[in-house]
Amino acid sequence: MDILSDIKVLEVAHSLSGAFCAKLLADQGANTVKVEPPDWGDPARREPPFINGVPDPDGSTIFLAFNTNKKGITLDIEQPQGRELLLRLVADADVLIESFPPGHLESLGLGYQVLSETNPRLVVSSITYFGQTGPYSNYRGGDLVVQALGGFLNAVTGSADRPPMGTTLEQMEITAARNGAIAIMAALLQRQQSGKGQHIDLSTMEAAVSTPSGLIHPYTFTGRSPKRGGSDGNVMDGMHLPTKDGEVTLTTAGTGGRPMEAWSEFLEEPGLLDPQFATRPSRLENWEELHSLVAPKLASWNNLDLMRETMARGLVIGLVQNPQQVVDSPHLAERGYFVEIDHPEAGSLKYPSPGFLMDGENPMEGSKSAPTLGEHNAEILGGQLGLSAEELGLLRASQVI
Amino acid sequence: MNAAIPQNRILEGVRVLTLEQVHALPWGTSFLADLGAQVIRVESLAHLQDRKAGPFPDGRPSQEWWNEGGNLAYFGTRNKQSLCMDVTAPLGKDAFLKMAQNCDIVTDNFRPGTMERFGFDHESLTKLNPRIITLSSSAYGYTGPWRRAGSRARTVDATCGMSYLTGYEDGPSYRASNNYMDHSVGNNVAYALLLALYERNKTGKGMRIDLTMQETGVSAIGPAILETQRGISRSRMGCGHLWKSPHNVFPCRGSDRWIAIAVSTDEEWQRLQKAMDEPIWAADPRFETAQGRWNHRNHLGDLLADWTQTRDDQELMSHLQSNGVAAGAVLTAEDLVANPHLEERGYIEEFENVNAPLAGPRKYAGRPFRMPGVSFAIRNVAALGEHNVETLRDVAGLSDEEIATLSNEGIISTQPLPTETPP
Numbered sequence: 001m002d003i004l005s006d007i008k009v010l011e012v013a014h015s016l017s018g019a020f021c022a023k024l025l026a027d028q029g030a031n032t033v034k035v036e037p038p039d040w041g042d043p044a045r046r047e048p049p050f051i052n053g054v055p056d057p058d059g060s061t062i063f064l065a066f067n068t069n070k071k072g073i074t075l076d077i078e079q080p081q082g083r084e085l086l087l088r089l090v091a092d093a094d095v096l097i098e099s100f101p102p103g104h105l106e107s108l109g110l111g112y113q114v115l116s117e118t119n120p121r122l123v124v125s126s127i128t129y130f131g132q133t134g135p136y137s138n139y140r141g142g143d144l145v146v147q148a149l150g151g152f153l154n155a156v157t158g159s160a161d162r163p164p165m166g167t168t169l170e171q172m173e174i175t176a177a178r179n180g181a182i183a184i185m186a187a188l189l190q191r192q193q194s195g196k197g198q199h200i201d202l203s204t205m206e207a208a209v210s211t212p213s214g215l216i217h218p219y220t221f222t223g224r225s226p227k228r229g230g231s232d233g234n235v236m237d238g239m240h241l242p243t244k245d246g247e248v249t250l251t252t253a254g255t256g257g258r259p260m261e262a263w264s265e266f267l268e269e270p271g272l273l274d275p276q277f278a279t280r281p282s283r284l285e286n287w288e289e290l291h292s293l294v295a296p297k298l299a300s301w302n303n304l305d306l307m308r309e310t311m312a313r314g315l316v317i318g319l320v321q322n323p324q325q326v327v328d329s330p331h332l333a334e335r336g337y338f339v340e341i342d343h344p345e346a347g348s349l350k351y352p353s354p355g356f357l358m359d360g361e362n363p364m365e366g367s368k369s370a371p372t373l374g375e376h377n378a379e380i381l382g383g384q385l386g387l388s389a390e391e392l393g394l395l396r397a398s399q400v401i
Numbered sequence: 402m403n404a405a406i407p408q409n410r411i412l413e414g415v416r417v418l419t420l421e422q423v424h425a426l427p428w429g430t431s432f433l434a435d436l437g438a439q440v441i442r443v444e445s446l447a448h449l450q451d452r453k454a455g456p457f458p459d460g461r462p463s464q465e466w467w468n469e470g471g472n473l474a475y476f477g478t479r480n481k482q483s484l485c486m487d488v489t490a491p492l493g494k495d496a497f498l499k500m501a502q503n504c505d506i507v508t509d510n511f512r513p514g515t516m517e518r519f520g521f522d523h524e525s526l527t528k529l530n531p532r533i534i535t536l537s538s539s540a541y542g543y544t545g546p547w548r549r550a551g552s553r554a555r556t557v558d559a560t561c562g563m564s565y566l567t568g569y570e571d572g573p574s575y576r577a578s579n580n581y582m583d584h585s586v587g588n589n590v591a592y593a594l595l596l597a598l599y600e601r602n603k604t605g606k607g608m609r610i611d612l613t614m615q616e617t618g619v620s621a622i623g624p625a626i627l628e629t630q631r632g633i634s635r636s637r638m639g640c641g642h643l644w645k646s647p648h649n650v651f652p653c654r655g656s657d658r659w660i661a662i663a664v665s666t667d668e669e670w671q672r673l674q675k676a677m678d679e680p681i682w683a684a685d686p687r688f689e690t691a692q693g694r695w696n697h698r699n700h701l702g703d704l705l706a707d708w709t710q711t712r713d714d715q716e717l718m719s720h721l722q723s724n725g726v727a728a729g730a731v732l733t734a735e736d737l738v739a740n741p742h743l744e745e746r747g748y749i750e751e752f753e754n755v756n757a758p759l760a761g762p763r764k765y766a767g768r769p770f771r772m773p774g775v776s777f778a779i780r781n782v783a784a785l786g787e788h789n790v791e792t793l794r795d796v797a798g799l800s801d802e803e804i805a806t807l808s809n810e811g812i813i814s815t816q817p818l819p820t821e822t823p824p
């Protein structure tokens with residue numbers, strides 16, 4: 001399925017949020033051109049780990065994962081010739097995603113005003129850590145900094161008696177990117193009515209704050225700031241407990257309001273019926289004793305057996321799967337979740353798809369890998385913009401591409 | 402409705418009928434409601450958990466608790482309509498199907514099988530309405546051996562691989578969040594529905610979307626999925642980083658006050674040294690290179706913590722940022738409500754819910770994106786069954802008489818049953 005095949009996207013981003021946002025569109029068929037600075041390209045190309053263990057601009061796993069289905073060109077927009085070429089691409093584009101510090105594109109003569117005069121139908125999405133305005137707009141960001149300022153570190157994961165702890169793999173950038181894709185689709189739908197483009201100002205910090213159970217309204221309703229530590233001592237509803245080949249987290253869901261009876265029966269542990277475990281507060285209070293009853297029972301189970309048997313009884317658990325177990329998952333295999341994509345350096349690998357099937361089809365079937373550095377210079381600058389081989393040679397010589 | 406705020410018209414005329422519970426799907430459809438779609442949330446007196454979830458004004462549910470919850474206003478029935486109707490009763494089922502005939506989108510987050518049992522599955526609805534878009538949001542999808550498994554956001558956090566990667570350095574795994582999965586899934590729901598509408602504008606055809614929480618979670622850890630296939634494993638690092646140092650949280654003055662500092666390059670390390678007035682310890686040659694700083698990150702962290710712990714977190718952030726060092730105070734909700742940056746950007750919005758007079762005006766997080774001329778504000782929050790008559794008459798095309806019958810038989814209502822247990 002290629003829903004966005006009539007859409008041309010330019011990504012001039014150099015950030016993971018911009019890259020992931022453009023990927024979300026590219027994976028739905030948008031013709032996406034990633035514009036990278038010459039030399040090493042997108043800074044993500046320098047990020048270890050590398051798929052073959054050695055630094056290689058085409059081998060960074062984060063780059064490979066976040067840039068599927070894009071074409072890649074190099075273009076130095078700090079040089080006038082590079083800017084001119086970018087504007088020629090802009091003239092024919094539908095969406096431009098950028099993540100420069102606010103004001104930088106203006107200083108290059110590529111501000112929203114200029115872009116929209118060049119192409120009034122263009123949707124520009126500026127994704128930055130703190131947005132285009134406000135006292136932090138020129139602050140230096142990063143995923144950890146945004147997890148801190150966005151309230152995630154203090155309140156969301158980790159233990160109450162230990163320092164704030166974050167989550168992994170740039171999730172704030174990913175959250176910002178998902179919001180960006182929504183905003184871009186909204187702007188494209190608006191353009192169908194108005195014929196005009198838009199300028200989206202998206203802040204990663206704000207994306208972090210806006211989780212649905214949230215920070216702001218729980219505080220303004222109750223006067224208490226949510227605090228980390230929700231899984232501390234929570235044997236039945238949050239802790240991770242070891243199994244024979246991994247870990248599991250239990251829940252009291254699916255037990256018809258009688259969690260201890262249901263789990264006592266399942267685990268064949270009558271001790272769970274002791275009144276000291278009857279209520280949620282009493283379970284938290286006596287958690288060590290509860291743990292000493294539950295943990296040995298779980299330790300005799302294999303993950304996949306435990307999942308099958310609890311599922312059959314309507315109990316709800318979560319296997320704490322490592323990435324390899326996820327890749328090997330029989331469930332995901334049956335759903336055709338992973339798509340196999342070949343890449344000249346990385347070889348053939350399974351890539352995650354967006355998380356939804358449309359009419360039973362995986363929208364990422366037939367996907368292409370992330371571009372190697374400058375892979376599509378000739379195709380885009382030559383084919384699309386019509387530059388001659390000689391002109392391309394000159395651009396190369398002056399390091400514009 | 403607040404008349405001062407212009408209605409967002411991007412999805413004007415689009416009707417969404419939604420059978421939704423808890424967080425993920427209501428969060429997703431709230432984006433469409435913000436964009437001006439008519440989102441009709443079908444609620445049931447037998448399942449009022451979301452209306453019991455709060456948070457309640459000053460922590461205390463009042464007599465009319467069912468319209469007061471903060472989650473309702475933030476996303477539950479935000480800019481939506483509420484139709485409180487028992488769709489398991491034959492007359493309720495008929496009314497639902499008449500409604501679906503005149504809607505563009507039907508969404509649900511039941512376990513696979515439930516919609517079919519109701520007769521509301523994609524195949525049945527397509528027969529009535531060939532242009533219909535349906536989206537089912539479930540933990541594991543409509544196919545595969547886990548399709549009948551129940552879930553919570555944190556169990557999906559576990560099965561998608563994210564929890565395994567999260568934890569203090571060298572410690573056990575942790576759930577990444579109690580509801581980050583709900584958040585990402587809701588965002589993915591909104592994206593998928595906007596794609597489907599875009600497609601239908603071109604082709605005139607609807608579609609069936611089978612969206613899963615687990616798979617949305619896996620899509621967020623792509624690098625780790627690729628790495629494991631080549632035998633590369635990622636260790637848990639807490640607030641640390643695979644190769645950057647210093648990159649962590651450091652204590653500040655006060656109780657549970659911290660600052661995050663993230664240094665990547667040698668140049669940034671030099672800027673941090675300058676911001677600290679070049680202490681002798683920082684000139685240690687072991688800290689000169691990125692590799693050296695990473696190898697000695699614990700020692701470096703202890704020394705840096707000695708410097709940060711006597712300082713105010715927000716003043717320190719401002720000082721470090723003015724020296725070009727990436728740093729952020731570890732803010733609480735209370736801090737965020739008072740935050741000058743968010744204030745200047747108008748991110749926190751105040752809203753007074755006319756359906757919950759005791760709540761008074763309260764502040765809510767806004768949408769993280771702005772577009773000139775487009776409002777994403779909360780305009781109204783539907784009370785239980787507030788739109789029963791309006792939706793049954795205008796969307797399902799029922800007569801006043803038919804609506805009166807539904808009401809008399811208790812199939813539609815605007816209040817919980819007298820036997821309902823308050824939260």
